[in-house]
Amino acid sequence: MLRRYILNKTNTFINYRYASQSMLQSTIDDKLGIATLVMNKPPVNSLNLEFLEEIKSQLTQFKNDKIRGMILTSDLQKIFCAGLDITEFSNPNPERLSKICTTFQDTWLALYLTQFPTVAVINGHSPAGGCLLAMSCDYRVMVGPNYTIGLNETKLGIVAPKWFQDCMVAVIGQRKAEVSLTTGKMYTTDQALQIGLVDESVPDVDNAINKGIQFLNNFQKISPWAYKMTKDIRRQPTVQWLIDNKQKDLDFVVKSMMSPNVQKSIGLYLQSLKK
């Protein structure tokens, strides 16, 4: 449904390409060069290994397609993305855990450093890894007022990796990020707008898509080279630590996830979700 709406908006029933993998739908408007990537993994778009691999591979495909901009959104009612699949954290197989971590690192780098501008149309709740996906885009439009967004990892008794934290600092600044991260705060749409976690708040998804397209239209007269160089210079300090420390980051995640205390917290959190 959302895909049909976007195609209507971009006026491109004739020239669009559509690819549907099971959990991800992508369309490209050939006239405008705008792609939409719609997450569709019920019930909550949780990020497991296979879903992350699909997202990463679709981003590579968009790079090859030389698109001019991308909108990332969700086809689910009320949920943008619930973050990493928490069931993957519970009594994990260390080998699979490592693979997920590495794939997530690479997916984040690919999304954060796209050669084209990106907009997150946040049409539902967006905790933890969902918030990270949104923060990695160039622009965020959130539907309000009833959804929430934030890095809530401390509430699960886990630690958001340094690159999650740095990404948040890049968006809302050191002080607000510190309070937000340590308290694991989830912000309503209006609060998120107030602290700069999102750029615009709109009442419905139609408006959100329009705002996203308007943002991407700003780049019609900007050289793609000038855009990409500027973005790389701006974002390089945020990504460099991870590029230099992938193994260290992986070791930290695996070691902490396997610890009995963390496993206990995750078990309790999962139980509370089921309730």
Ligand SMILES: CCCCC/C=C\C/C=C\C/C=C/C(=O)SCCNC(=O)CCNC(=O)[C@H](O)C(C)(C)COP(=O)(O)OP(=O)(O)OC[C@H]1O[C@@H](n2cnc3c(N)ncnc32)[C@H](O)[C@@H]1OP(=O)(O)O
């Ligand atoms: C695996 C290791 C990888 C290593 C990667 C490297 C680094 C990262 C390390 C740590 C950082 C962690 C990042 C994260 O993303 S942690 C995930 C945090 N996410 C959450 O806390 C979200 C929890 N969910 C909710 O708050 C709510 O579900 C919701 C999203 C607001 C939706 O609420 P709603 O009321 O609409 O639905 P339900 O709560 O009834 O949920 C429906 C159904 O989905 C299950 N579920 C919800 N969220 C998740 C999830 N993140 N993973 C898996 N399953 C989830 C929920 O339990 C329900 O299931 P049921 O069987 O009861 O129907």
